[in-house]
Amino acid sequence: MKLSAELSDFARRLGHDFRQPALLIEAVTHASRSTPGKTDNQRLEFLGDRVLGLVMAEALLTRDTDAREGQLAPRFNALVRKETCADVAQEIELGAVLRLGRSEMLSGGRRKMALLGDAMEAVIAAVYLDAGFEAARAVVLRLWSTRVETVKEDARDPKTTLQEWAQARGLPPPRYEETSRSGPDHAPLFEITVFLKSGESCSASAGSKRQAEQSAARALLDQLA
Template sequence: MKLSKDLSAFCARLGHEFGDPALLIRALTHSSLSSETRPDNQRLEFLGDRVLGLVMAEAVLAQDPHAPEGTLAPRFNALVRKETCADVARAIDLGAVLKLGKSEMMTGGRRKNALLGDAMEAVIAAVYEDAGFDAARKLVLRLWADRIATLDTDARDAKTALQEWVQARGQMPPDYVEIARSGPDHAPVFVIEVRLASGESARAEARAKRAAEQAAARALLERIDGT
């Protein structure tokens, strides 16, 4: 099977040439376009999630050999969560080659975190099936390298931490407001402001709403912890 020009270009961005191109096509096929002769990527997503988890577990252990489980767990979660997978997918423009049904095409499926994250996991599984665990491991470590290197020492969910902070003081839950959105449809940038009932606020931007919310919460925590 010969890949199209777009898929060949994607393989170059991914850094893997498939011996069995059908695996890649399946990994990129959303259930909205599946049929008896065109299987979707859900089974590959299931497998890819496990491959990613093992690689990231090894990575966080190697990064800090003395960290206790309570410290490792939030770091691991930050690396494997769906939003992180979606951000990695955006970095290699996976959305441009997703195979979607008309309904998902019309509702911006190429930009959705869930679809991008699922497809990224499916692609990892496709590489695993095509060339084995070592190839999949090298791929994941390369695509996640910057995130592993810059992982916060305390990788707690910032939104949860902020929620706990306001609850401890009897305040209303934080309010997250989308202030602006810019960039192309396939790679938007969101500016989110988090506001507390007591008047404190902070803004942050990211390529996914949840990531921007997390960054805004983290910025506000740093501000109020310093007061």
């Protein structure tokens, strides 16, 4: 079995040469596309979640030898949550190669956060089954490298912090508004602006609305500080 040109290009973006192409095909096949006798990526998603978790836990322990469990746990959660997996998937254009059923395709499945996050975990599992843990570890660390380096900041929840700042001053909760959207359907870029009743505002862009909101809140907190 050979990979299509589209999947071969994706494998290069991923950074892994599959010896068993069927694993990658399974990893990008959503349940909406499966038929009797053919598999989808749900089982691989289950495995990939565990592989990702082990790689991230090891990376956090190695990077900060003095951090206690109470500090490591929120950082770990920030690195393995579905939104983070979806953001990585968007960066390598995983949505473009997903095999979807007609209903999912028509409903914008290629850009759905949950679907992209699940598929990213399945791809990690495919690498693991194809070449072992070290290969999967290398792929994950390359794709997550910047996030591991900045996770102390990412582990904070800027939206909650900003809301607490507003409440402490008798202001209503911050308001978030999507001010623009660009890019293809499989890799959109959202611009979100956060407004405070006191007049301050700040904008940020990201591949998901949630991440853009968090980035906008963080930027406004920095401005207020």
